[in-house]
Amino acid sequence: MSSPAEYYNSLPPISKAYGTICFLTTALLQLGLLAPYHIALLYPLVFKSLQIWRLITPFFFLGKFSINFGIRLLMIARYGVQLENGPFDKRTADFLWMMIFGAISLLGLSAIPFLWSPFLGVSMVSMLVYLWSREFPNAQINIYGLVNMKAFYFPWAMLALDVIFGSPILPNLLGIIVGHLYYFFSVLYPLKTGRNPLKTPLWLQRLVVRWRLGVQRTTGAGPAVRDNTSTGTGAFRGRAYRLDR
Structure with missing residues (x-):
C-alpha cells in the first residue's frame, strides 16, 4: 500500500495542482490569514479598482473546512484524476484547456445578475463531475451507502441532495450547464459537423511542454501538435455510450 506522499506524487499535474491550491486557500482562510471578501468575485471591484485577481481566486474556494x-x-481527487488519467491521458494541455473553458464560461454566466455567485470552486468541481459522468456513464455510484445508481445520473443526484439539505443549488447547476456546454462543443457538435470549435490552442500545448506541466501527445513536426484525425478535443474522442439497463 502506497504512503500518502507516494499517492500525492502519483496524481496527474492539473488535478493535483487544483486540489492543492483549493486546500491551501481554505487553510489560509481558516487561519485568518485571508478573508473570503478578498478573493470573492465582485465585478465592480474588478473593473473599477482593477482587482483582476478576483477573476481567478473564486475558483479555488470550496468553503471552510467541513464535511462538504x-x-x-x-x-x-477521484473524478478529476480519473478524467485526467483516462480520456485525457497524456493530454495535459487538453485537460487544462477544458478547465480554462469552464472558468471563462462560469465567469460569463456569473456576469448575469441572477446567476452571480461570489465563489466558483464548487461549480468547477461540479463541471468535472458532469464530464466524468458522461465519460463513465455506466459506472456504479453509491450515495451515502443508501442508493446505487449509474454515474450518468450522479450530477443530478448531487443537485437533488442540495435541495434536500437546503444548500444553494446554483453552484452545482452552473457547473452542470458549463459541463454540458463543453461536452456539446467537444463531442456532439464535432460528431455532427466534423468541426471542432474547442480545439486546444497551439500556444497552450507549447506552454505545457515548455513548462513541463505534464505530457501532451504529439504528432508530426513540432513539440505539441494535435492529432487532427480526431474530431474530439483529445478527450472523449467522439465516443457515444448506451446506458445499459
Whole structure:
C-alpha cells in the first residue's frame, strides 16, 4: 500500500495542482490569514479598482473546512484524476484547456445578475463531475451507502441532495450547464459537423511542454501538435455510450 506522499506524487499535474491550491486557500482562510471578501468575485471591484485577481481566486474556494469541503476535495481527487488519467491521458494541455473553458464560461454566466455567485470552486468541481459522468456513464455510484445508481445520473443526484439539505443549488447547476456546454462543443457538435470549435490552442500545448506541466501527445513536426484525425478535443474522442439497463 502506497504512503500518502507516494499517492500525492502519483496524481496527474492539473488535478493535483487544483486540489492543492483549493486546500491551501481554505487553510489560509481558516487561519485568518485571508478573508473570503478578498478573493470573492465582485465585478465592480474588478473593473473599477482593477482587482483582476478576483477573476481567478473564486475558483479555488470550496468553503471552510467541513464535511462538504472534504467531499468536494475528494471529488477532485477521484473524478478529476480519473478524467485526467483516462480520456485525457497524456493530454495535459487538453485537460487544462477544458478547465480554462469552464472558468471563462462560469465567469460569463456569473456576469448575469441572477446567476452571480461570489465563489466558483464548487461549480468547477461540479463541471468535472458532469464530464466524468458522461465519460463513465455506466459506472456504479453509491450515495451515502443508501442508493446505487449509474454515474450518468450522479450530477443530478448531487443537485437533488442540495435541495434536500437546503444548500444553494446554483453552484452545482452552473457547473452542470458549463459541463454540458463543453461536452456539446467537444463531442456532439464535432460528431455532427466534423468541426471542432474547442480545439486546444497551439500556444497552450507549447506552454505545457515548455513548462513541463505534464505530457501532451504529439504528432508530426513540432513539440505539441494535435492529432487532427480526431474530431474530439483529445478527450472523449467522439465516443457515444448506451446506458445499459
